[in-house]
Amino acid sequence: xxxxSASEFFAMGGYAFYVWGSFGVxxxxxxxxPIVVAQRRKNLLSRLKRQIAAExxxxxxxxx
Amino acid sequence: MSNRLINWFKFASPATFYPLAGxxxxxxVALSVLxxxxxxxxxxxxxxxxxxxxxxxxxxxxxVPASWMSMFIYLVMAFWAALGLxxxxxxxxxxxxxxxxxxxxxxxxxxxxxxLWGKPMWGTWWVWDARLTxxxxxxxxxxxxxxxQSAIDDPRRADKAGAVLALVxxxxxxxxxxxxxxxxxxxxxxxxxxxxxxxxAVTMLWAMLLVALCFWMYTIAVALARARNIMLERERHxxxxxxxxxxxxx
Numbered sequence: 001x002x003x004x005s006a007s008e009f010f011a012m013g014g015y016a017f018y019v020w021g022s023f024g025v026x027x028x029x030x031x032x033x034p035i036v037v038a039q040r041r042k043n044l045l046s047r048l049k050r051q052i053a054a055e056x057x058x059x060x061x062x063x064x
Numbered sequence: 065m066s067n068r069l070i071n072w073f074k075f076a077s078p079a080t081f082y083p084l085a086g087x088x089x090x091x092x093v094a095l096s097v098l099x100x101x102x103x104x105x106x107x108x109x110x111x112x113x114x115x116x117x118x119x120x121x122x123x124x125x126x127x128v129p130a131s132w133m134s135m136f137i138y139l140v141m142a143f144w145a146a147l148g149l150x151x152x153x154x155x156x157x158x159x160x161x162x163x164x165x166x167x168x169x170x171x172x173x174x175x176x177x178x179x180l181w182g183k184p185m186w187g188t189w190w191v192w193d194a195r196l197t198x199x200x201x202x203x204x205x206x207x208x209x210x211x212x213q214s215a216i217d218d219p220r221r222a223d224k225a226g227a228v229l230a231l232v233x234x235x236x237x238x239x240x241x242x243x244x245x246x247x248x249x250x251x252x253x254x255x256x257x258x259x260x261x262x263x264x265a266v267t268m269l270w271a272m273l274l275v276a277l278c279f280w281m282y283t284i285a286v287a288l289a290r291a292r293n294i295m296l297e298r299e300r301h302x303x304x305x306x307x308x309x310x311x312x313x314x
Contacts (some may be wrong), residue, residue: 002109009108013119022123022177026130029169030282037289044293048300049309061230 075226076153078295079304092288096281099314103274111267112239123181130173133283134202135237137167138154141209142234145227157223158298160230162291163214168206188249194243195251198236205233219298 003009012019107125114121140165148156178196179189190196209226216222239246244253299305 002112012122013113015118015120015122015184018120018180019122022126022180025176026126028175029173031170033166034286034289037286037293041293041296043290045309046298048296048305050302052306052309 076155078155078158078299079154079302082292082304082308083284083294085292087289089285090251092281092285095177096278096285098206099274099281100278101285103271103276103278106267107271112265117185120184125275127174127177127181128272129175130170130177131199131278132276133279134167134171134174134199135240136280137163137170137283138202138205138230138237140233141167143228145223145230148223149227149231154298157219158291159222159287159295160226163212163283164206164209164226165290166286168203168210170283171199171203171206175203188295191250193249193251194247196241198240201236202233202240205229205236206229209233254273271272280298 010016037063089159103125107122109124111125113119141160144163145162146158147153148160175196178199182191183189209229212229213222213226218227243249244251296305
């Protein structure tokens, strides 16, 4: 192990702002991007299901 | 045809690729997490302090993998685009479209971490030097690709227009890669080169390679997930999507 204490680790030898600024934004992007894709999928599925249901309804009312 | 031969064109059909991609995504996520933990452990806890740059050098464990991925994703995107132009396969355009946002994010991360490294080491966030400027152009190429595709309503025409842009932009990739050799730049030379042995400690090198593998697996997973969305959206009038949506868990 390279560090003697947790505070030494977080201080990064005086480069804390630059190191954690890099790692933080990377972590944020890699967390948000999959969430956005998953959210998009959820919206898409419900929209497509609604469309199909609406088409089926229109078909049935035409038949009756 | 013998059974031993795999018909690769079969996988070019969204109806077969959609469930296959769905099965592959969790594996790539798992690999990405494993490589990420291993790489960050090596990079943040085991790798020694750099004798010139102190602890600030640890930014390269993200900066270099993100830069590699930004260039590599562009090449893969251009490859799919070319395949789409040549064979007119539906899947190719979808893959190119699915890769672009992740490529743009990697290019952004490369510039962002580069700026955060440049400030303490060079004393400036940004210089208009060859390496930095060509990487910025790469980010603009990704954004241009996304903007162009979303401006065209017909997906097949959007694919074609995007493919031409992607292929023209490929010329920028060797410019980025060799910029530190061709021009006098502030940016340091390649840390890892194919022709000579790397100029860095073995633990640092391993940490960087593991994080690069983590980013690679992440990119595959998120691009496959996005490609699945695009498939559903574009093929919503087809039988296979209808059958899929009728299932309880599509």
